[in-house]
Amino acid sequence: ETGVTQTPRHLVMGMTNKKSLKCEQHLGHNAMYWYKQSAKKPLELMFVYNFKEQTENNSVPSRFSPECPNSSHLFLHLHTLQPEDSALYLCASSQDATETQYFGPGTRLLVL
């Protein structure tokens, strides 16, 4: 499925690097989400954007900085990450924040 795309698919970064994850949805949705899935753990919601406005921040450390310039694009800016931040980062979108969410393929992040 190509409704929600994420780039890059894999990323290796050092703790002092700055990188960004990109998510794009082609479904005409108005809500977008970032989730984190660490090894052998359930998905954890990080951020919610509805009509470009952040409506939820699930106590995420400030080294993760989201950006939603429009309803089709969502970024996650990363800086000074820790090895324990290594995980699969998933983007999702929905028509609005009350509708079914559709996920992208994820970015596998490794922090060295």
Next chain:
Amino acid sequence: DAKTTQPPSMDCAEGRAANLPCNHSTISGNEYVYWYRQIHSQGPQYIIHGLKNNETNEMASLIITEDRKSSTLILPHATLRDTAVYYCIRWETSGSRLTFGEGTQLTVNP
């Protein structure tokens, strides 16, 4: 937390129906039952959802008991590509938070 209970693992023979149970005995009247699946290291894939009535789409059928305390996801003719972790989720659509549990690892065997 909105909790559901699923068996940690199940096996199914290729071509047979896979019936995945889910217990949600404390579900409230305005909570839907959603099913997603996640194939190894990929994003979760939406399968189906329902409130009270049984539902069917091109992927699966969802059978919800009359008291809504449990449900069963049915994959009518399982294939090897259906091997995945299946998540049963209670979701009140007034909130945006989907809470994923541990799910059921379904293995379809040839």
